[in-house]
Amino acid sequence: MQASVHAAVRELEAEVGREALTVPLVAARAGVTPSTIYRRWGDLQELMSDVAVERLRPETAPEDKGSLRSDLEAWAEQFLEEMAAPTGRAYIRDALLGDPDGSNAGQCSAYAAEQIEVILARAADRQEDAPDAETILDRVVAPTMYRILFRPEGLDTTYVHHLLAGLLAPNDH
Amino acid sequence: MQASVHAAVRELEAEVGREALTVPLVAARAGVTPSTIYRRWGDLQELMSDVAVERLRPETAPEDKGSLRSDLEAWAEQFLEEMAAPTGRAYIRDALLGDPDGSNAGQCSAYAAEQIEVILARAADRQEDAPDAETILDRVVAPTMYRILFRPEGLDTTYVHHLLAGLLAPNDH
Numbered sequence: 001m002q003a004s005v006h007a008a009v010r011e012l013e014a015e016v017g018r019e020a021l022t023v024p025l026v027a028a029r030a031g032v033t034p035s036t037i038y039r040r041w042g043d044l045q046e047l048m049s050d051v052a053v054e055r056l057r058p059e060t061a062p063e064d065k066g067s068l069r070s071d072l073e074a075w076a077e078q079f080l081e082e083m084a085a086p087t088g089r090a091y092i093r094d095a096l097l098g099d100p101d102g103s104n105a106g107q108c109s110a111y112a113a114e115q116i117e118v119i120l121a122r123a124a125d126r127q128e129d130a131p132d133a134e135t136i137l138d139r140v141v142a143p144t145m146y147r148i149l150f151r152p153e154g155l156d157t158t159y160v161h162h163l164l165a166g167l168l169a170p171n172d173h
Numbered sequence: 174m175q176a177s178v179h180a181a182v183r184e185l186e187a188e189v190g191r192e193a194l195t196v197p198l199v200a201a202r203a204g205v206t207p208s209t210i211y212r213r214w215g216d217l218q219e220l221m222s223d224v225a226v227e228r229l230r231p232e233t234a235p236e237d238k239g240s241l242r243s244d245l246e247a248w249a250e251q252f253l254e255e256m257a258a259p260t261g262r263a264y265i266r267d268a269l270l271g272d273p274d275g276s277n278a279g280q281c282s283a284y285a286a287e288q289i290e291v292i293l294a295r296a297a298d299r300q301e302d303a304p305d306a307e308t309i310l311d312r313v314v315a316p317t318m319y320r321i322l323f324r325p326e327g328l329d330t331t332y333v334h335h336l337l338a339g340l341l342a343p344n345d346h
Contacts, residue, residue, distance in 0.1 A: 096322060097270050109323035138336065142319030143311040149269060150282035150318070151310075163311065 002050075004030045005037060009051045018090070023047075045098030052094035053104045055087075062115050068123040068130050069168055075115060076140050076160040084148050084155060092149070112141050131167060139167045175223075177203045178210060182224045191263070196220075215273075222271030225264040226280050234291050241296040241303050242341055248288060249313050249333040257321050257328060265322070285314050304340060312340045 008029035012021055023044050027034040041047040062075040082088045095104045116133045123130040131139070140163050147155050181202035185194055196217050200207040214220040235248040255261045268277045289306045296303040304312070313336050320328050 093269060097266060102325060105323045106326075109319075137319070137324070138316040139312075142316040145319055145323070146282075146310070146315035149322075150278045152275065153279075 001030075001032065001036070001040070005032065005040075005047065006051050006054060009047065021048075042100075043098070045094075046100070047098070048094045049096075049098030049104045052091040053107050055091050056095060056108055056111060058111055058115055061118050064122060067126070068119065068128045069164070071119045071122060072136070072140070072168070073161065073164055075119060076144065076164060077157050079112065079141070080144050080148075080155070080157065080160050083145065084152065089148065092145075109137070109141075113137060116141075136167070139163060174203075174205065174209070174213075178205065178213075178220065179224050179227060182220065194221075216271070218267075218271030219273070220271070221267045222269075222277045225267035226277045228264050229261075229268060229281055229284060231284055231288055235288050237295060240299070241292065241301045242337065244292045244295060245289075245309070245313070245337055245341070246334065248292060249317065249337060250330050252285065252314070253317050253321075253328070253330065253333050256318065257325065262321065265318075282310070282314075286310060289314075309340070312336060 005026060008026045009021065012025060012029055016025075021044065023037050024034045026044075026047070027037050030037075037047065041050065062071060062078075065071050065074050083092060092108070095108050099105055113133055116136050120130055120133060120136075140160065143163055144160060147159065178199060181199045182194065185198060185202055189198075194217065196210050197207045199217075199220070200210050203210075210220065214223065235244060238244050238247050256265060265281065268281055272278055286306055289309050293303050293306060293309075313333065316336055317333060320332065
């Protein structure tokens with residue numbers, strides 16, 4: 001049932017646009033009654049939040065570029081590119097807003113933490129020194145997300161390079 | 174007109190609760206027609222976003238505690254306390270949600286930047302070395318806001334002390 005309702009949201013969003021979505025419309029497409037959707041999700045915002053989190057799930061592991069620095073750089077550039085795109089911003093807002101218990105926002109952060117753990121495991125295999133995952137969340141993921149949500153002007157890959165330079169070579173400058 | 178509509182939202186929210194607010198109810202209390210509100214704000218969400226930003230405006234300058242470190246510590250503790258409280262979280266969500274052009278989210282970040290600039294001007298008067306305001310946004314404000322929105326578990330003042338220790342004494346550990 002969840003899969004067919006999620007699919008109905010994605011199809012209808014592509015066909016009629018986000019603004020025109022309603023619970024009865026989604027229900028009709030998914031072949032369920034509106035009250036089924038209200039019982040399971042409460043309202044359209046909570047349903048949109050669940051769909052957004054599914055869309056924010058990373059599809060592949062971060063690319064292996066041969067070193068911690070280049071792995072983090074490639075991952076952070078892609079994270080910025082995806083999250084700062086209009087679709088990424090819309091998914092983040094949806095994920096945050098129809099999320100009374102905070103579990104969807106927590107899932108978004110868990111996705112980032114999992115990708116970082118993969119990069120850190122590779123660094124450990126290469127016997128590279130590395131900050132821990134929480135530090136990378138604080139120093140790279142958090143400022144990137146903060147800028148996307150609150151201060152997007154002029155945001156580009158220069159910014160994530162600057163964050164990584166501060167994190168990985170604190171004594172170079 | 175804006176002031177009376179904002180006041181009507183605040184009064185009604187206290188009396189009937191957030192969930193029961195409607196544009197006609199707000200209009201009646203403010204003594205305007207619903208169409209006046211729709212023309213000026215578009216919908217209830219955009220009105221709530223404007224009201225939220227007003228509520229997030231700092232009422233006073235940061236306290237002068239005699240040094241950069243203690244000024245930043247006191248300010249960051251208060252920022253966390255206010256933003257992580259249920260009302261603070263609700264205002265941030267409202268500010269982000271009904272904000273099609275991003276100007277309200279930008280205003281929230283500008284409030285923080287202005288408070289930090291006051292602290293930095295005092296540090297300059299005391300001839301203290303200090304990071305710049307953008308660095309403080311990246312290293313203190315952004316991770317605090319990221320944790321509040323995405324990863325609130327176990328968040329307390331220990332966390333902002335940890336962020337400030339990393340920022341202000343990078344060679345101590």
